[in-house]
Amino acid sequence: MKSLRRAAMALLAGIYLSALLAGWLAPAGYARQLRESPAAKPSAHFWLGTDELGRDSLARLLYGSRVSLSLAPAAAALATLLGAAAGISAGYWGGWIDTSLARVMDLFLSVPWLFFLLSVRAVLPLNVRPLESVGITFLLLGLLGWAGPARVLRSAAREIAGEDFMIQARARGCGRLRLLTHHLLPNLAPVLAVQFWMSIPIFILSEANLGFLGLGVAEPLPSWGNLLAGLQNLDVVMGCPWRLAPLVLLLVVMACFHLIVPMEDFSK
């Protein structure tokens, strides 16, 4: 299992590296429209062919991977940080802080994830520039996705706060801040790491769903969401199986994440 996990990490690193080298691997760029070769088949020039607008599919896939694989971890880091702040505060301080934070967590977790995301996304302007749409999409994921990690971190913090070494440290006169930074946080680091890794695939899938619904990253900037939305034209896809490349890549990436850390299936 350990070797499988390492292989998955290496594969993910390889995919991310190629996404970072998109400019070099696919110099055509993601937005350049080659009007003389729309919907072209794979060739030495265009490894994955072109779309109906004559854009290089490989370039769009690589740039889209760059967007999704860079910003989903950023959103996951934001959600984990917010979740850590809320969960650890609730679990460590207890009392009314715990009660009120737990209520807020319940509030966030009571709404089905996609309904929540859709409602808050609709509150913000819909016709925005592509870069703004990227910011809005992933910032929303990060800002709204904190409650799941917070709930887990709250119970972990409560558990650790009641451990013998914590009671002993308190009995020896260790201050609250020192207890938090020297005893609680180091012991919560593995839980934090798991929450971070678990949030990434959830956010990738959420962005894909939002993209499918036309509420994710705006064209012409590619992301896995709007690349997958291109599969809606089933007749075209059936005749051109290479168009399934974004789906295959998404599957590979998600499988890698599943191997790296087992998913909490009901989290979102």
Add this chain to the structure above:
Amino acid sequence: MRARLIHSFTTVILTVLLGGFIAATLVRHSPGFGVDEREFDARYSQDSIRRIRQEAKASEHGVLADYLRFLSRASTGDLGISAGFRRPVAALIAERFPATLASAGAGLGLGWVLGMLLALAAALSRPAIDVCAGALAAFLLCLPSSVLALSMGLAGRLDGNQAAAAVIALVIFPRVFRYARAILGRVANAPHVLMARARGVGTRRLVWAHLVRPCAPAMLALLGVSVSVAFGAAIPVEVLCDSPGLGQLAWQAALKRDLPLLVDITLLVSLVAGVSGLAAEIVRSATAPS
């Protein structure tokens, strides 16, 4: 027990009410809120537009007052008029809710039955089933629900509601299977189960008395969560399978920025998810061994 249930029910209601208030505040402060379409009509003079704005401003009484007024109207079944659809919100919801309820219900039932049966078979030492069902569950968990909905388009023979139910089942199945497999696997290797097997207890009795019943409380705890997952999946599924349910309505409301309608739908779905969680909790408490 009774006090706990009343407390849980009150918590659900308060959570929904608080959620509604936060949503109303968000809507009130969203860009473009309160802008009247007539303001963009070239036939209206500057003076008319100024008066339209004044009338709109006069009808606003602060978020809390408006929210309380909305709640009092909602208690009589009046949820207001949808700006995007120009129809009463209550009528729109009443029209669409049954379709979502039917597809989510059928999907949940199918997903749970499939997940539980395969988890049971896998737990009862059927390695081939374990590997195949595990691989299928992992594969399905890697796909967004929208892609699953698209695959139903390839299948082609199902109508919108049936396709939506099938996709929701595919979303629910892997989650139920993996959770049930983990719990049943643990129980199946417990000493009392091995003893029962050694004593020649029949498969039916073994499954019911020694596997399903002890695991029921833990599985029931998941029922409420799975309702929330099913309703969440309903949005892309109903949009792509062309099933006229609440998910599709929510998506249309989002595209039209019909925020009050969207908030009403979200609150209704949260209430359904909250109440199903509560119902699962009641059944769990009733069936849990004392």
